Amino acid sequence: AQSVSQHNHHVILSEAASLELGCNYSYGGTVNLFWYVQYPGQHLQLLLKYFSGDPLVKGIKGFEAEFIKSKFSFNLRKPSVQWSDTAEYFCAVNGGGYQKVTFGTGTKLQVIP
Amino acid sequence: ETGVTQSPTHLIKTRGQQVTLRCSSQSGHNTVSWYQQALGQGPQFIFQYYREEENGRGNFPPRFSGLQFPNYSSELNVNALELDDSALYLCASSPGGYRYTGELFFGEGSRLTVL
Numbered sequence: 001a002q003s004v005s006q007h008n009h010h011v012i013l014s015e016a017a018s019l020e021l022g023c024n025y026s027y028g029g030t031v032n033l034f035w036y037v038q039y040p041g042q043h044l045q046l047l048l049k050y051f052s053g054d055p056l057v058k059g060i061k062g063f064e065a066e067f068i069k070s071k072f073s074f075n076l077r078k079p080s081v082q083w084s085d086t087a088e089y090f091c092a093v094n095g096g097g098y099q100k101v102t103f104g105t106g107t108k109l110q111v112i113p
Numbered sequence: 114e115t116g117v118t119q120s121p122t123h124l125i126k127t128r129g130q131q132v133t134l135r136c137s138s139q140s141g142h143n144t145v146s147w148y149q150q151a152l153g154q155g156p157q158f159i160f161q162y163y164r165e166e167e168n169g170r171g172n173f174p175p176r177f178s179g180l181q182f183p184n185y186s187s188e189l190n191v192n193a194l195e196l197d198d199s200a201l202y203l204c205a206s207s208p209g210g211y212r213y214t215g216e217l218f219f220g221e222g223s224r225l226t227v228l
Binding site for chain 1: 117146148153154156157158161163168169171203205213214216218219220221222
């Protein structure tokens with residue numbers, strides 16, 4: 001069975017601060033990894049994804065994530081957050097080509113101007 | 114390119130009633146997945162439909178059922194509603210078969226309140 005753990009439930013940052021959101025997954029085989037974002041009043045949308053290759057992946061709006069296989073982690077980073085990054089962020093894993101995508105419980109990010 | 118659309122956006126039902134939620138997939142996508150997102154939780158996988166057949170199911174009871182139509186749109190039916198069924202129901206489409214990667218394209222969701 002696959003599972004995802006997000007360590008931070010609520011993060012508050014000032015604009016221009018750096019962001020790192022933790023994500024650890026549990027699955028014994030090959031995985032596809034995702035970060036989704038849900039801005040206030042909007043639907044869930046893909047921020048970035050990792051299938052294979054370079055473990056450092058870049059997404060939209062300056063976000064990036066690093067896949068560390070030995071740590072089963074896929075942490076999300078952004079060097080300098082903006083007020084418009086206020087949203088809820090979900091890490092997700094799809095293992096072994098199965099239909100199910102497992103999501104973490106989400107991290108609410110609040111950026112203070 | 115038309116995105117995923119869901120209806121209705123909000124609805125209120127009472128315990129014991131039945132509800133049908135509808136979803137139109139993004140053009141070019143033949144796979145539809147349904148997720149339940151309770152307050153403060155991440156989306157939980159209900160089931161997936163591919164080529165009009167159920168193609169995987171999460172830990173939800175049989176009173177949660179679905180359909181997929183030849184145009185790849187889908188319905189989620191929930192019978193004998195319980196208070197705990199109150200949640201945001203998300204539909205997501207994706208390319209299916211060998212092209213399925215787990216990348217999901219979500220609709221806005223249908224918020225169900227059970228009183």
